[in-house]
Amino acid sequence: MAQHVTIAQRRAALAEPHDCTDAADELTIQHALFDTLVKRVRQGFVPHLATGWTVGADARSWTFHLRPGQVFHDGTPCDAMAVVASLARMARPDKGYALGAPAVWRQYLGGAKLSAPDPLTVVVELPEPLADLLDILEQGFILSPDSTAALDRGEDVAPVGSGPYRLTSRAPDRITAARVAGHFAAGGPAQVTWCAVPDPAERLALLLQGEVEVATLLDPATATALTAAGHTRHDYLSPVAIIYLLNAARGPLADARLRQALSLGVDRAALIDTVLDGMAQPLRGFVSPVHFGAGDASRDPFDPDRARAMIAEAGYAQGLRLSVDCPTRLPDEAERLTAALAEQLARLGIALDVTRHTDREGYAHMVRRKEIGDMCVFDSSPMSTFRVLFEKIDARVAGSWWQGYHNAQAEALLDQGRRETDSATRAAIYAEAYGVLQDDPPWLTLYNPQRVMGLAGGQPDFAMPVDGVIDVTALPYP
Template structure:
């Protein structure tokens, strides 16, 4: 790339640049921000509902088994080939392969939903998905069903992920370990982005990202410290604070040990002071989480969590045979969430008030930790984050004892499972939302996890943009950025 072109780039700085396989399931915002620029999906998330993208309309059968999509006409991949129903089918079938959908220990995520489906392309503009089992929430999966040009699939299968070819609003121009430059696609069907060139830059250090947007080395910086970025207006920039849907929780081992007893799980929940935990561990950077999904989720209930009641908690422990207290083994990673050790220490002080002590075991290898959790080898509880935006996926993959998904830890509740089954076949969105709100209430009374908080995310944007907001999943969509004038040229040594 020549110097003039580089100087024309709008620099977006983020912690990671994981340009990986888009058919592997991920909820990592830094990765999804790249995919949202390069690819399109049949539908995209719009609040708690969905909006057309490659599909202009869709219909589902009464039994929630057959989905029919009418595709947008005239869309081409970046290599000039048509994006028709046959091409979409190839991507969806690839998503469903057994070797796909693997992130942090969860194998074949998409296969469990699409593995027994028949994907048909009766004509170039029509796609039909015939599911092996009802799934009224199929759009939850398709919102991450990135459509890749057939010409690019052999390279992906060979492990080369640096030659992406989609239909997205930007195409890749240049990529390295430290940056990825993209150019606007003229005449994109969703409207041309305001900025002609975007340059994603990797900077793992949060304070350096903040410095870059302050001094003009970057026009956008993501995942900033909420408190430290409060002065961005003084530097001619806007701070956008968003509630992240990720849930910071402790998974509870309901298969064996003391937490197999619902009374002990309820006792731990009644000992929590979420506001105090937030104030001590992430002051001003989170909101209390009152149930198993965030308030941004489809079907989330609105009842507050049960009030802290140490006396009732101690009575439940005594009833369960632990009047003299008990010690619980706790597994704690050293990152993801990065505050896990501080959080565990603060939790330990709160639980001590009801006679519960923690035997903490630290795990510095986060991927090995995820595999341990997936194999259901945790002690009594473990720090975790629950990130899918799909309420249905959370229920199925983490709470349904019949599925025993990757993150399920022995929880059983027949009433919750009955609501899941009804949700599978309820195509009316309002009725299905009410079912999931019922599950939300049941899980407050019979907790599978200790639900603590949703983090706040801060994003910095050069200039004054009071109306700019991130999408509900808090993934930066660079195509939606306002016009940003060029800042100081970025170089690898800047803001070190």
């Protein structure tokens, strides 16, 4: 079997590790090169660089115990002081930038007191309860202080981690790393290369030609060629929620009855068939079914008759026009989706006036500044149920993607959740919030996409992690 595995993906860049990203292409590289205190497994967390942790009953005081003898790839100690330095850097106001949203991590760690009472102990004391801190630290990449000092001076150097793979070469479209002998996260190929291949047809062709071992985000229709050639087609659910943010601050959709009418009046299964040839799963709540504490996704809210009655009750029996902002990518099907949605809503007496946006980053900034019309195409990507509630739904926070929505019951449940350290009890709290937000939706939630990747040879036991990020240490190519 291959000792040097090449992964063809859309992008292959070594991004700033302390910026917040939901890009699977970036995260697979970062998780290979850099360790984190904990690792996500399904809806929970297991020890990684930390061997274990304790949390106080107030959900504010956390203590992490580190693995002894760990070193960065530059030979310097990966000890408690280095972890504290990385977490402090992660919380800086100039770090944590996500598309359109600055300093994401600062809102969680900015007020924290970080200390290293001994070389193998890290203490995080938070100003507010945060029972979901592990969701934040799962992307808290630990970097060598020597390399971050060079980065902060503006030098063109690669950040250095202590992960299971060590960077050996990098170019604008290609990154190669070698497995670190003796690393505690053993497994995976001896070497791995991530190469940027923007065209999905070319990614598939490279796999079929034997030039790469893994190809991501393939076109479902053409990926049928994989099995015929003796390779593995792996379909998996993306946790990214495709939604329309609704302007609850002003305009018609400030009326909760109209927001509910939109949710009731859209046939999600028909949209999926029209826009994605069936390659998605209907989304009936604010997070995907693979999220922690996801509630009951079996309830189908499609009820166009009730939707029409609610529209009439809100005073729009004679019709309603809504303005929609639509990007040309992210999601890439946004224009097709908006056209299909317009056809469905026309049957309810709702017409859409669509404004098209080609500058995706400018579009994100417009949304962050809360300058949307009545609704806009968007996605919701954090794997943390807490982060979605906190950053996007809580009116007291009024985060980057919040659009004027307020539900006191949902906010009270969020407060309960952030104080509850028992995982099962906290999951039940979030499930209750899920139901509240189904009955009073802040967004028009539509679907979670199904994604397709290809692997060389027969790999029946391969499973993509729930976050949709390839774990190279678990690739079936030892």
